[in-house]
Amino acid sequence: xxxxxxxxxxxxxxxxxxxxxxxxxxxxxxxxxxxxxxxxxxxxxxxxxxxxxxxxxxxxxxxxxxxxxxxxxxxxxxxxxxxxxxxxxxxxxxxxxxxxxxxxxxxxxxxxxxxxxxxxxxxxxxxxxxxxxxxxxxxxxxxxxxxxxxxxxxxxxxxxxxxxxxxxxxxxxxxxxxxxxxxxxxxxxxxxxxxxxxxxxxxxxxxxxxxxxxxxxxxxxxxxxxxxxxxxxxxxxxxxxxxxxxxxxxxxxxxxxxxxxxxxxxxxxxxxxxxxxxxxxxxxxxxxxxxxxxxxxxxxxxxxxxxxxxxxxxxxxxxxxxxxxxxxxxxxx
Amino acid sequence: xxxxxxxxxxxxxxxxxxxxxxxxxxxxxxxxxxxxxxxxxxxxxxxxxxxxxxxxxxxxxxxxxxxxxxxxxxxxxxxxxxxxxxxxxxxxxxxxxxxxxxxxxxxxxxxxxxxxxxxxxxxxxxxxxxxxxxxxxxxxxxxxxxxxxxxxxxxxxxxxxxxxxxxxxxxxxxxxxxxxxxxxxxxxxxxxxxxxxxxxxxxxxxxxxxxxxxxxxxxxxxxxxxxxxxxxxxxxxxxxxxxxxxxxxxxxxxxxxxxxxxxxxxxxxxxxxxxxxxxxxxxxxxxxxxxxxxxxxxxxxxxxxxxxxxxxxxxxxxxxxxxxxxxxxxxxxxxxxxxxxxxxxxxxxxxxxxxxxxxxxxxxxxxxxxxxxxxxxxxxxxxxxxxxxxxx
Numbered sequence: 001x002x003x004x005x006x007x008x009x010x011x012x013x014x015x016x017x018x019x020x021x022x023x024x025x026x027x028x029x030x031x032x033x034x035x036x037x038x039x040x041x042x043x044x045x046x047x048x049x050x051x052x053x054x055x056x057x058x059x060x061x062x063x064x065x066x067x068x069x070x071x072x073x074x075x076x077x078x079x080x081x082x083x084x085x086x087x088x089x090x091x092x093x094x095x096x097x098x099x100x101x102x103x104x105x106x107x108x109x110x111x112x113x114x115x116x117x118x119x120x121x122x123x124x125x126x127x128x129x130x131x132x133x134x135x136x137x138x139x140x141x142x143x144x145x146x147x148x149x150x151x152x153x154x155x156x157x158x159x160x161x162x163x164x165x166x167x168x169x170x171x172x173x174x175x176x177x178x179x180x181x182x183x184x185x186x187x188x189x190x191x192x193x194x195x196x197x198x199x200x201x202x203x204x205x206x207x208x209x210x211x212x213x214x215x216x217x218x219x220x221x222x223x224x225x226x227x228x229x230x231x232x233x234x235x236x237x238x239x240x241x242x243x244x245x246x247x248x249x250x251x252x253x254x255x256x257x258x259x260x261x262x263x264x265x266x267x268x269x270x271x272x273x274x275x276x277x278x279x280x281x282x283x284x285x286x287x288x289x290x291x292x293x294x295x296x297x298x299x300x301x302x303x304x305x306x307x308x309x310x311x312x313x314x315x316x317x318x319x320x321x322x323x324x325x326x327x328x329x330x331x332x333x
Numbered sequence: 334x335x336x337x338x339x340x341x342x343x344x345x346x347x348x349x350x351x352x353x354x355x356x357x358x359x360x361x362x363x364x365x366x367x368x369x370x371x372x373x374x375x376x377x378x379x380x381x382x383x384x385x386x387x388x389x390x391x392x393x394x395x396x397x398x399x400x401x402x403x404x405x406x407x408x409x410x411x412x413x414x415x416x417x418x419x420x421x422x423x424x425x426x427x428x429x430x431x432x433x434x435x436x437x438x439x440x441x442x443x444x445x446x447x448x449x450x451x452x453x454x455x456x457x458x459x460x461x462x463x464x465x466x467x468x469x470x471x472x473x474x475x476x477x478x479x480x481x482x483x484x485x486x487x488x489x490x491x492x493x494x495x496x497x498x499x500x501x502x503x504x505x506x507x508x509x510x511x512x513x514x515x516x517x518x519x520x521x522x523x524x525x526x527x528x529x530x531x532x533x534x535x536x537x538x539x540x541x542x543x544x545x546x547x548x549x550x551x552x553x554x555x556x557x558x559x560x561x562x563x564x565x566x567x568x569x570x571x572x573x574x575x576x577x578x579x580x581x582x583x584x585x586x587x588x589x590x591x592x593x594x595x596x597x598x599x600x601x602x603x604x605x606x607x608x609x610x611x612x613x614x615x616x617x618x619x620x621x622x623x624x625x626x627x628x629x630x631x632x633x634x635x636x637x638x639x640x641x642x643x644x645x646x647x648x649x650x651x652x653x654x655x656x657x658x659x660x661x662x663x664x665x666x667x668x669x670x671x672x673x674x675x676x677x678x679x680x681x682x683x684x685x686x687x688x689x690x691x692x693x694x695x696x697x698x699x700x701x702x703x704x705x706x707x708x709x710x711x712x713x714x715x716x717x718x719x720x721x722x723x724x725x
Contacts, residue, residue, distance in 0.1 A: 020487045021352010021588070098538055107538045118500045156351050156487065158461070173449060179543040207356070239662040246659045249651045250643070261624045262667050263639035265646075270623030271667040278700075304669055306590060 004324045008227065009040050011197050012136050013189065014151045016230075017160040018201035019211040023232040026307040027201045027300070028153035029056045030316035034324075035149050036079035037317065043072055043080045043135070046153045047128060053081040053153065058310030075310075086124040087117075089131040097178070125166035129186045136189060154198075157215050164190065164198070164222050193225025201230045202297075204285035213292055228327065229289050229297040230320075235278045236301045243276055298323040334582065334612040334694055336719050340366045342582035342612065344473060344481050344575070348604075349586040350596050351487030354617040357714065358586045358698075359484035360388070360418075364708070365715035367405065367414035371479035374472060375418045378465060378486045385418070387708050393420035397472075400708075408708045417478070419468075426464035434564035461486050462496075466572040473575065495576065495607050582612030587684075589619045589677035589697075598687050613694035615718060616681055621699040622674035631672055640664040 008014070016028040025046070032044035046053045053059070059075035070088055072080035087108070094104035107113060117123065138146040154160045167187040174180045190196050198219045202212040216226055240246050250272075253265040261267060289297050300319050307316050339345060339362070347359045356377050363375035374397055385391065390398040397417040405416060428445070435441035444450050462485070469483050575581060583604060587597035597614070604611055622628035629635070640660045648656035685695055696718045701710060 019352060020350060094538065098541060103538055158486070177543065178541075203352075208352075238666055240659055241655060245651070246647070246654060246663070249647050249654065250663065252650065253643075253646050258639070259642050260635045260639040261626070261629045262636055262664050262671065263643045264624055265643075267622075267624035268643065268663045268667050271670040272663055274623070274670070275666050304672065308591065 002325050004327050005034075005038065005321070008197070008324070009035050009038055009149060011195060012145070012147075012149065013132065013196040014149070014227070015154045015160075015164075015196070015198045016152060016201060017154040017157065017198060017215065018230075019203075019208045019215075020156040022201045022203050022208055023307070024156070024201050025052055025056065025153045026313065026316055027199075027230055027232060027320070028151050029053060029307075029313045030320050031199075032057065032079055032081070032151045033313050033317035034321055035151070036077060039078065040149045041078045041080075041147065042149045042151060043082055043147045044075075044151045044153065045082050045084050045132070047084050047155060051083050053083070056307070056309065056313055057081050058313075084128060084131055086127050089127045090117075090123070093127060093130060122166050122169065125163045126170065126183070126186075128163065129167065129190070130182060133182075133186045133189050136195070157211055161215070161218055161222075164219065164224060168222065191223040191225075197225045197227040199227040199230060201232050202289065203233050204231050204282040204289075206285070209285045209288060212289070216293065228295055229293055230300060231282075231286060231289065231297040232300045233302040234286070234299050235275060235282050237279055238272060238275050240272075243272070247272055296327050298327055336613060336694070336696055339582055339584065339612050340369055340371065340480065342480065343580040344469065344483065344582070345612070346483045346485060346576070346581065346583045347586050347615075348485050348583055348600060349487070350593065350600075353586050353588045353593060355487070355586045356484045357711070358584070358615050358617060358718075359482045361711045361714040361718060362584065363416055363418075363480070363482045364408060364410070364711050365719050366480045366482075367400075367410045367416040368408070368712075368715065370411065370413040372415040372477070373417070373480045373482065374478040375416070375482045375484065376421060376465070376468065376472070377418065377484040378421045378461065385420075387711065388416070388418055389708070390418055393418055395419065395422040395425045397477075404708055408712045421461075421465050421468055423461050423464045426468055430467065430565065430568070431561065434561035436561075440561075463569070466576075467568060470568065470572045470575060495603070495609070577608050583609055584612055585614045586617055587614065589616055589680050591680060594680045594684050597684060601688050611688070611694075613696065614684065614688065616684070616695060616697040618700040619677050619681075619697045620670060620673035621697075622671060624671075628671040628674040628678070630675070631668065636664055636668050639667075 014031060016024050016031065018024050028044055028046075032042050035042040044053055044057065054073055054075070057075035057079065059073040059081050070082075070092065072082040075081050091104055091108045094107055095101050098104050132150065132152065135147050135150060136145070140146045155163060167183050167190065170179065170183040171187060174183070200212050200215055200219075202208045212229060216229075219226055247269055250265050251269050255263070255265045258264050286297060286299070298320065300316060300323060303312065303315060303319075305312060305315075307313060345359075345362055347355045347362070349355050359377060360375055363373045366373045377393070385393045388400045389404040390400055397419045400416040400418070405414065410416065431441055431444050435444065465483065465485060469481065472478065472481055585597055585600055585604075587593045587600075601611060640657070640663075643664060644657040644660035647654060647660055681695065681697060688695075698714055698717050701714075
């Protein structure tokens with residue numbers, strides 16, 4: 001295991017975030033697969049109501065877990081996935097705190113309370129973090145962490161930042177009481193870079209790169225540790241020694257007797273030019289990320305077949321593994 | 334609705350998941366309308382600085398900023414057409430509402446001074462969406478523009494912004510909130526038993542969990558807000574009506590992969606359920622087949638023959654080049670492009686089947702090989718949306 005892989009997997013909580021559409025979910029899944037393959041018992045958590053990870057990781061809902069959706073689904077050796085729904089976590093939390101299941105259910109089931117919850121600020125973020133804290137601190141029968149590593153498919157930039165900033169807002173607003181005590185514990189976990197890292201996924205395009213840089217600045221302000229930028233969907237280089245020269249020659253060819261549209265000189269040139277232009281653009285933004293984050297982004301290639309199931313995730317995990325093996329230096333805190 | 338008719342709307346709302354290029358499409362639609370001689374406002378939620386740079390407006394803020402005339406001329410906008418842009422500021426929109434509806438300066442200051450208001454306006458369920466709708470209503474009522482294009486916040490699976498006014502109204506009108514505000518008033522003799530099993534129990538339970546102080550701050554915040562609730566609810570209902578009015582058209586923006594197409598379909602179903610008609614769909618960042626006709630079906634043998642032919646042709650012209658290596662790389666790139674174009678065409682057909690729009694209302698915009706953040710590129714995108722021949 002290289003240093004960077006070991007450092008990353010020694011954390012307890014890895015939060016994967018970034019601009020919408022950059023492939024956060026695929027990267028979180030791939031990270032989970034990589035960790036599990038490296039022998040770390042890993043839980044990949046998705047937030048909210050879209051259940052994407054079970055399909056992506058190839059988790060089979062067993063009868064036991066289907067009846068109890070709060071339980072993690074196994075997705076192969078060392079790998080589990082869980083969908084964390086704030087409403088469920090709230091009920092669970094109230095049960096734990098009040099020690100009276102009926103009372104907790106009465107509260108959560110109260111229609112007025114539900115309308116209140118639908119728009120009430122901050123509680124989803126807080127209960128989500130509380131549940132994560134709870135899972136990080138849970139131990140098995142031998143006193144070892146039940147979940148040595150939790151990877152979170154965190155919400156995109158805006159909501160992601162709301163999630164991460166909620167504890168500091170509570171700490172600023174509430175001085176006493178159980179809410180404050182619990183929030184302090186959550187905040188201590190989040191701001192401990194030896195336990196928690198935020199990984200930002202970006203595409204190598206203008207808007208995602210801008211957003212990534214702003215996101216990282218805000219995460220740093222909030223006092224959280226930052227992992228490397230993951231540059232996703234990067235155009236692989238076209239294997240041509242002298243592309244301009246080759247394309248000039250191809251452009252001069254007569255395609256009248258080409259045996260296939262795949263050999264038609266104009267089509268070939270257009271495809272190649274498109275690839276080259278995108279590769280140039282990607283190289284430019286990669287350089288900008290290197291410059292402005294003063295670190296080496298992990299580069300994941302664009303996968304022709306996409307990432308829509310366990311095979312795609314395994315391929316992406318392999319790419320991530322290679323990127324980590326090649327990356328120099330420290331995981332930044 | 335054919336794209337040229339989209340511009341007859343007074344309001345165009347671009348909707349879709351994150352990262353499909355909604356902001357860019359919204360800007361391109363705005364530019365197209367300006368080229369048609371209209372005065373247009375584009376409202377974005379994205380802090381898209383380069384978009385602002387491309388438009389030449391300077392940093393976008395809460396008030397509209399005009400694109401300079403010379404920039405507009407360069408982008409093919411004749412005199413008469415005008416384009417402005419603004420970036421939504423949730424906090425400012427809420428502040429304005431408070432200023433507007435606060436019964437007196439003391440009440441206003443109570444709200445502005447409340448820590449929960451200060452910290453959580455952005456986090457309040459749907460506050461971004463609500464403020465986008467409120468700003469839209471405000472600009473529409475002012476009537477300064479022929480067309481307003483609203484770029485909505487990204488939503489993962491639901492049209493959060495359609496729900497936002499209703500959710501906020503449900504929250505403001507909830508019984509629980511009344512208890513939180515006026516415990517004594519609600520506890521009449523008759524309702525006592527009912528009440529004990531309901532909201533009071535909830536409050537007692539929550540107090541044990543959160544501590545009294547937190548509940549007190551929340552109820553202070555809500556108390557401060559209470560007098561304005563009527564104004565807020567009324568606005569929410571107005572916006573709701575405006576969105577369902579025929580002057581308002583929705584343009585769904587999506588990408589060509591299967592996941593994105595699926596969320597586009599669920600968006601469309603939600604819009605329908607809400608009684609909102611879709612004006613059209615923009616399939617953005619499509620890999621177009623650069624050759625004539627349709628992209629060929631995948632065939633390894635054909636690819637090999639193509640590479641051999643191309644290698645011979647290159648070799649005869651430039652013997653010093655690695656002809657076979659180059660030809661293989663080039664054909665592989667072309668083959669990959671063909672595979673993508675075919676797969677995405679399938680997704681497009683699926684969308685056209687699933688969404689009963691006239692086919693002409695679905696427009697595909699190819700993935701540009703550079704970023705679309707220059708006015709010139711926006712103009713090209715606009716042309717692709719509006720001038721593309723109808724899809725057969």
